[in-house]
Amino acid sequence: MKGRPKIGTVGELAFKTEAKHAVEFAGNGMPAVLSTPNLIGFIERTARDTMAGFLDADERSVGVEIEIRHLAPTLVGATVHCTARVIQVDDRKVSFQVEARDAHELIARGLHQRAVIRTESFTRRVQAKAG
Numbered sequence: 001m002k003g004r005p006k007i008g009t010v011g012e013l014a015f016k017t018e019a020k021h022a023v024e025f026a027g028n029g030m031p032a033v034l035s036t037p038n039l040i041g042f043i044e045r046t047a048r049d050t051m052a053g054f055l056d057a058d059e060r061s062v063g064v065e066i067e068i069r070h071l072a073p074t075l076v077g078a079t080v081h082c083t084a085r086v087i088q089v090d091d092r093k094v095s096f097q098v099e100a101r102d103a104h105e106l107i108a109r110g111l112h113q114r115a116v117i118r119t120e121s122f123t124r125r126v127q128a129k130a131g
């Protein structure tokens with residue numbers, strides 16, 4: 001890494017929920033709401049983007065752990081604001097406190113950890129698995 005993120009560094013991302021982000025079982029009385037897997041994807045992207053400026057050109061960060069409580073539903077069409085705050089930096093791992101809010105309330109909170117990898121060695125490892 002060309003620099004270590006400081007404790008308290010915050011990244012933010014806002015997105016408007018679309019039909020493709022909704023639970024697959026909407027309909028028949030079930031409203032179209034943001035699915036947990038899609039919410040987790042946006043939370044991870046927020047943390048990844050927060051780390052991007054600290055990485056060398058041949059590095060990326062990958063998610064290695066996530067613990068999320070999805071607390072409230074969000075309707076399709078609503079805007080969600082995600083934040084990721086650095087709470088620990090340990091060698092090549094960075095831990096974040098994460099949360100997401102819609103216009104009404106806190107909809108998710110938790111912890112997320114990312115590891116810094118070198119793309120060349122990661123690619124070799126994946127190719128070895130592929131045979």
